[in-house]
Amino acid sequence: MQHSGLILRDKNASFLLVPMPDQIFDCNVLIHVFLPLHMFCLVVCRKKQGLRSNASKETPGLMQGNRTDEYKTAEQTGGYDSFNEMKQRFLTFKEKKYLENLELYRRLAESQAPEFMVIACADSRVCPSVILGLEPGEAFMVRNVANLVPPYESGPSETNAALEFAVNSLKVKNILVIGHSCCGGIHALMSMENADGDNSSSFIRNWVIVGKNARLSTKEAASHLSFDQQCRHCEKESVNHSLLNLLTYPWIEEQVMRGNLSLHGGYYDFVDCTFEKWTLDYYKTISRGNEDVIAVKGRSFWS
Ligand SMILES: [Zn+2]
Numbered sequence: 001m002q003h004s005g006l007i008l009r010d011k012n013a014s015f016l017l018v019p020m021p022d023q024i025f026d027c028n029v030l031i032h033v034f035l036p037l038h039m040f041c042l043v044v045c046r047k048k049q050g051l052r053s054n055a056s057k058e059t060p061g062l063m064q065g066n067r068t069d070e071y072k073t074a075e076q077t078g079g080y081d082s083f084n085e086m087k088q089r090f091l092t093f094k095e096k097k098y099l100e101n102l103e104l105y106r107r108l109a110e111s112q113a114p115e116f117m118v119i120a121c122a123d124s125r126v127c128p129s130v131i132l133g134l135e136p137g138e139a140f141m142v143r144n145v146a147n148l149v150p151p152y153e154s155g156p157s158e159t160n161a162a163l164e165f166a167v168n169s170l171k172v173k174n175i176l177v178i179g180h181s182c183c184g185g186i187h188a189l190m191s192m193e194n195a196d197g198d199n200s201s202s203f204i205r206n207w208v209i210v211g212k213n214a215r216l217s218t219k220e221a222a223s224h225l226s227f228d229q230q231c232r233h234c235e236k237e238s239v240n241h242s243l244l245n246l247l248t249y250p251w252i253e254e255q256v257m258r259g260n261l262s263l264h265g266g267y268y269d270f271v272d273c274t275f276e277k278w279t280l281d282y283y284k285t286i287s288r289g290n291e292d293v294i295a296v297k298g299r300s301f302w303s
Contacts, residue, residue, distance in 0.1 A: 117166035146185025149242035178266040214238035
C-alpha cells in the first residue's frame with residue numbers, strides 16, 4: 001500500500017507522515033498514524049519546554065539529590081522497584097564519582113578524547129566498562145549481537161558509523177574487539193542450516209550472517225569437535241575475522257599502516273573469569289610484491 005499522506009518537516013529535520021482528510025477516519029490510519037503523530041507532537045512540545053528551562057540554568061541539578069516531584073514512575077504506582085534501585089545507583093555514582101572528580105567531568109562535558117574504541121557483544125553479562133574498568137571518557141563503544149564488524153562493502157551500519165567517528169574524528173589509538181564465552185549470537189550463526197543467504201525475515205539471522213566466514217573456517221578447522229566446542233572456537237575466530245574486516249575500511253588501514261592505530265582482539269570467558277588479549281600485526285611487504293602480511297602478536301592471558 002502506498003502512503004498518500006503529506007510529509008511535514010519540522011525544524012529538527014524530523015519527518016512526519018500526516019494522513020490526508022479521506023484517511024482520517026479510517027480506523028487503521030487513526031491508530032497507526034494519527035495517534036502516534038499526536039503523541040509525537042506532545043513529546044516535541046515537552047522536549048522544547050525542557051530545553052528552554054534547562055537553558056536558563058548554569059548547572060541544572062548538579063548539587064541536587066532527589067527530584068521526585070517531576071516524575072511519577074511505575075515504581076511509585078505499581079510496586080515495581082527496579083528503577084528505585086537504579087536511581088540509588090545513579091545517585092551513588094553522582095556522589096562518589098561525579099562530584100568527587102568534578103574537574104574531570106567538567107572537561108568531559110567540553111569534549112572527549114578516548115584512547116580506545118571497543119566493539120563488544122550486546123550480552124548483558126559482558127559490559128566492557130565493568131570487566132575492564134573503563135571509566136567515562138576512556139572508550140568510545142559500540143555493542144552489537146556477537147560483537148561483529150561487517151566488511152566495508154556491506155554498506156552502512158551503526159557499527160561502522162561508530163568506527164568512522166572514532167577513527168576519523170576522535171583519532172582513537174586502539175580498536176579492541178571483544179568476544180565472549182557462551183555467545184548466543186555465535187550460537188545462532190553456527191546453528192544456521194544454510195549460511196549462504198536466503199530470504200529469512202529474522203533480524204538476528206540477517207545480522208549474524210556477517211560472521212559467515214568465521215563460521216566457515218570453524219567448520220573446516222573444528223568439525224571433529226562437539227557443537228559446543230565449535231561454538232567456543234567460532235567465538236574467537238569471529239573476533240579475528242572482525243579484525244580482518246576492520247582492515248577493509250580504507251581509513252582504518254591507512255592509520256594502521258602509519259602506525260597511528262592498533263587493532264586488538266579480546267576474549268572474555270565469564271565461566272572461569274579469564275581474559276585473553278592479542279594484537280594484529282599488519283604490514284605490507286615489498287619483497288613479496290606488496291603483499292599483505294597479517295599475524296598475531298602480543299598474546300596474553302589474564303587470569
Ligand atoms: Zn554475545
